[in-house]
Amino acid sequence: xxxxxxxxxxxxxxxxxxxxxxxxxxxxxxxxxxxxxxxxxxxxxxxxxxxxxxxxxxxxxxxxxxxxxxxxxxxxxxxxxxxxxxxxxxxxxxxxxxxxxxxxxxxxxxxxxxxxxxxxxxxxxxxxxxxxxxxxxxxxxxxxxxxxxxxxxxxxxxxxxxxxxxxxxxxxxxxxxxxxxxxxxxxxxxxxxxxxxxxxxxxxxxxxxxxxxxxxxxxxxxxxxxxxxxxxxxxxxxxxxxxxxxxxxxxxxxxxxxxxxxxxxxxxx
Amino acid sequence: xxxxxxxxxxxxxxxxxxxxxxxxxxxxxxxxxxxxxxxxxxxxxxxxxxxxxxxxxxxxxxxxxxxxxxxxxxxxxxxxxxxxxxxxxxxxxxxxxxxxxxxxxxxxxxxxxxxxxxxxxxxxxxxxxxxxxxxxxxxxxxxxxxxxxxxxxxxxxxxxxxxxxxxxxxxxxxxxxxxxxxxxxxxxxxxxxxxxxxxxxxxxxxxxxxxxxxxxxxxxxxxxxxxxxxxxxxxxxxxxxxxxxxxxxxxxxxxxxxxxxxxxxxxxxxxxxxxxxxxxxxxxxxxxxxxxxxxxxxxxxxxxxxxxxxxxxxxxxxxxxxxxxxxxxxxxxxxxxxxxxxxxxxxxxxxxxxxxxxxxxxx
Amino acid sequence: xxxxxxxxxxxxxxxxxxxxxxxxxxxxxxxxxxxxxxxxxxxxxxxxxxxxxxxxxxxxxxxxxxxxxxxxxxxxxxxxxxxxxxxxxxxxxxxxxxxxxxxxxxxxxxxxxxxxxxxxxxxxxxxxxxxxxxxxxxxxxxxxxxxxxxxxxxxxxxxxxxxxxxxxxxxxxxxxxxxxxxxxxxxxxxxxxxxxxxxxxxxxxxxxxxxxxxxxxxxxxxxxxxxxxxxxxxxxxxxxxxxxxxxxxxxxxxxxxxxxxxxxxxxxxxxxxxxxxxxxxxxxxxxxxxxxxxxxxxxxxxxxxx
Numbered sequence: 040x041x042x043x044x045x046x047x048x049x050x051x052x053x054x055x056x057x058x059x060x061x062x063x064x065x066x067x068x069x070x071x072x073x074x075x076x077x078x079x080x081x082x083x084x085x086x087x088x089x090x091x092x093x094x095x096x097x098x099x100x101x102x103x104x105x106x107x108x109x110x111x112x113x114x115x116x117x118x119x120x121x122x123x124x125x126x127x128x129x130x131x132x133x134x135x136x137x138x139x140x141x142x143x144x145x146x147x148x149x150x151x152x153x154x155x156x157x158x159x160x161x162x163x164x165x166x167x168x169x170x171x172x173x174x175x176x177x178x179x180x181x182x183x184x185x186x187x188x189x190x191x192x193x194x195x196x197x198x199x200x201x202x203x204x205x206x207x208x209x210x211x212x213x214x215x216x217x218x219x220x221x222x223x224x225x226x227x228x229x230x231x232x233x234x235x236x237x238x239x240x241x242x243x244x245x246x247x248x249x250x251x252x253x254x255x256x257x258x259x260x261x262x263x264x265x266x267x268x269x270x271x272x273x274x275x276x277x278x279x280x281x282x283x284x285x286x287x288x289x290x291x292x293x294x295x296x297x298x299x300x301x302x303x304x305x306x307x308x
Numbered sequence: 309x310x311x312x313x314x315x316x317x318x319x320x321x322x323x324x325x326x327x328x329x330x331x332x333x334x335x336x337x338x339x340x341x342x343x344x345x346x347x348x349x350x351x352x353x354x355x356x357x358x359x360x361x362x363x364x365x366x367x368x369x370x371x372x373x374x375x376x377x378x379x380x381x382x383x384x385x386x387x388x389x390x391x392x393x394x395x396x397x398x399x400x401x402x403x404x405x406x407x408x409x410x411x412x413x414x415x416x417x418x419x420x421x422x423x424x425x426x427x428x429x430x431x432x433x434x435x436x437x438x439x440x441x442x443x444x445x446x447x448x449x450x451x452x453x454x455x456x457x458x459x460x461x462x463x464x465x466x467x468x469x470x471x472x473x474x475x476x477x478x479x480x481x482x483x484x485x486x487x488x489x490x491x492x493x494x495x496x497x498x499x500x501x502x503x504x505x506x507x508x509x510x511x512x513x514x515x516x517x518x519x520x521x522x523x524x525x526x527x528x529x530x531x532x533x534x535x536x537x538x539x540x541x542x543x544x545x546x547x548x549x550x551x552x553x554x555x556x557x558x559x560x561x562x563x564x565x566x567x568x569x570x571x572x573x574x575x576x577x578x579x580x581x582x583x584x585x586x587x588x589x590x591x592x593x594x595x596x597x598x599x600x601x602x603x604x605x606x607x608x609x610x611x612x613x614x615x616x617x618x619x620x621x622x623x624x625x626x627x628x629x630x631x632x633x634x635x636x637x638x639x640x641x642x643x644x645x646x647x648x649x650x651x652x653x654x655x656x657x658x659x660x661x662x663x664x665x666x667x668x669x670x671x
Numbered sequence: 672x673x674x675x676x677x678x679x680x681x682x683x684x685x686x687x688x689x690x691x692x693x694x695x696x697x698x699x700x701x702x703x704x705x706x707x708x709x710x711x712x713x714x715x716x717x718x719x720x721x722x723x724x725x726x727x728x729x730x731x732x733x734x735x736x737x738x739x740x741x742x743x744x745x746x747x748x749x750x751x752x753x754x755x756x757x758x759x760x761x762x763x764x765x766x767x768x769x770x771x772x773x774x775x776x777x778x779x780x781x782x783x784x785x786x787x788x789x790x791x792x793x794x795x796x797x798x799x800x801x802x803x804x805x806x807x808x809x810x811x812x813x814x815x816x817x818x819x820x821x822x823x824x825x826x827x828x829x830x831x832x833x834x835x836x837x838x839x840x841x842x843x844x845x846x847x848x849x850x851x852x853x854x855x856x857x858x859x860x861x862x863x864x865x866x867x868x869x870x871x872x873x874x875x876x877x878x879x880x881x882x883x884x885x886x887x888x889x890x891x892x893x894x895x896x897x898x899x900x901x902x903x904x905x906x907x908x909x910x911x912x913x914x915x916x917x918x919x920x921x922x923x924x925x926x927x928x929x930x931x932x933x934x935x936x937x938x939x940x941x942x943x944x945x946x947x948x949x950x951x952x953x954x955x956x957x958x959x960x961x962x963x964x965x966x967x968x969x970x971x972x973x974x975x976x977x
Contacts, residue, residue: 138685
């Protein structure tokens, strides 16, 4: 009689599909990364390894445009993520530590609204809004729009973290003569730190990545990296674009990995 | 009977290893047809592993499992005419009670209407007919338990496995279900293999009990056997409350062993195979087989001092210090006869033994 | 103060109850001004008159909706008959988003299931592997996909070079390329809720079904799938909704013939061909569709829980 484990949890083929899934997810990125090191100016032929397109990004004819776009992108991402994280932290405290109140569900719904409204609709609405109130489009409009859609991304890890912190910690602090403000800053906030860092990082990446909304609310001549890349890609995919993409991809992957390591280390302790 | 043998289940030299860890060390046992058989042991003793191997959820590393003489190892669970009542019932939350109970029959190829008809009958048997249209989440724990039972019985399995099915119920309901299960087993004539860590439950319900520990069967026998003639320390300690004393066997005469323990106290009890004169072994003294008196009633009464009386409802437990010896417990029933044998703390008393109270244990 | 500590033992507390208005104020103000007000103004704009070269004239008009739904002939003077152009674009979007959702489900369900049945310590690593690409810029991902798939791209080089195909496979500018792009855009949204559902799934149910004579795939169909259905529905919604209004995948991978709602709306705000009221109206119609889908979903979730 045949022996061997009959494992109910194992479905034949599922492992293969998972691997196929990873291949689909990673092969385009790996191919672009590989071709960014191609010596050839053609994107079709391979002529050996070279860093010339990276040099081209920093010193080539378009370097000034890309540098300005990169500076805009990072400054906006930094400010938008900081502001969004602060707003999200305060909101999470109110929603999870503010007892039961009528506007609780409504507030949560409002915070998650940018996730539910299709991006293109948000983009159109924001553009029309700035137009209607006569607000000149430029860096500031981009920043305001970014803060808005970063809030839910910062909120999710922060609230998840706060849900895991029992209220008894703050109660213990107050029992030991801390005021509510002290209980918040000395006990809750330090315990929240990993969630706040994750929230900030996610908000930063989401801001850095955004194309559609930025494309609508940016003023003429103002570019962020994604809009600059999109503009360039419309003329065809060039090797220097692949070099920029690879660098930007690297930033995202490093930051996500960082956020993952923080949350994982935190879970172990 | 049905085929070559009258043994419903035979486990032959079954070993189960997970990597380096051996969960089951060469277990062999046979369970007769129409028997209520219990695997009893603390958590981690291998009883659930053994049950899951019989059900087909775990493979056997070595050895074999036979159902009425035919090897079933290698057959997936859905090809074994054996059903299980799961610990937390595992009722399908998206199906009604009726569809849960009819599921097995449907899988066996019965039409939906046939399955439902039989399911209705079984639900009647467990007195849940009026709930057949409900979802499991709308039932109480006790009702869910009955549905799980009905679901496992509906396909008329040759063997029914029960994995601590009563552990989630409160005490009163558990007691009622114990008796009901026992009746149900007699009514249906199906072999029940019951897993529990509750020794009282095991003794109440079972025809035979296998006491397991550390992946081995420590003792197999009927309830009386196991309670009154525990073979070793583990069984004596695990089943019921007992006093375990270190004794030295002085001599063996006419089937009786004369022993002494620290402080010069002397005791005589039935000799046990494998324990000879000079052996240092443990002796089990069941507290409810001991009674106290102000004067010695026999030559071997032990002199002791009462430390504390603890009221536990049906009984009163007395903790004593033996002169120059270990601590000791005696139980008296909370009745006029029993309480007449309870003494104030500090009193000097004598501990007397009823017939068969003391038992020598191997290792 | 010490004695005043709240004694509630629930999962949430009311420690900062009196401060909650101030704590929520920044979020209310930001989201109120930058999400709610803009959507309201967009609704207003959809009923205004278009100005050439973008912008609007503040004059009430049903022109945008009329243009969307009514065909009034070449000179615009005939009675209204149904205009199919835009409805077709919406229909194509729904169809494409639906196909992308099915593709995501077909690959995402086995993946999520496989991850959820790994040993607990490996699971976060697998989830991480599946989600990393999501955090890479969507534009870069879509461009990379196009680079890989184009006629002279590495995939076709590989297929023709190894002799598997004699002619390169024309994938870019097809419906399938758009579906693949949408799959690539939103796959984690399918995997994560299903993963969470399977991880919570009580495998004793599978064992019970198997014990009751159900073969492996019957267990999947009759017990596992119904049990994790809420996760599957959530995954489908989370992929379908953003796919419906997506812009980059259809724009870069689909070409002109595979125009979707996102491109239609974008066009109204670019250059001189723009028509702001019409773009606002199309956005309103899209938003309404999405909100209806989410509302039905929320209703069902509430029903499943109650």
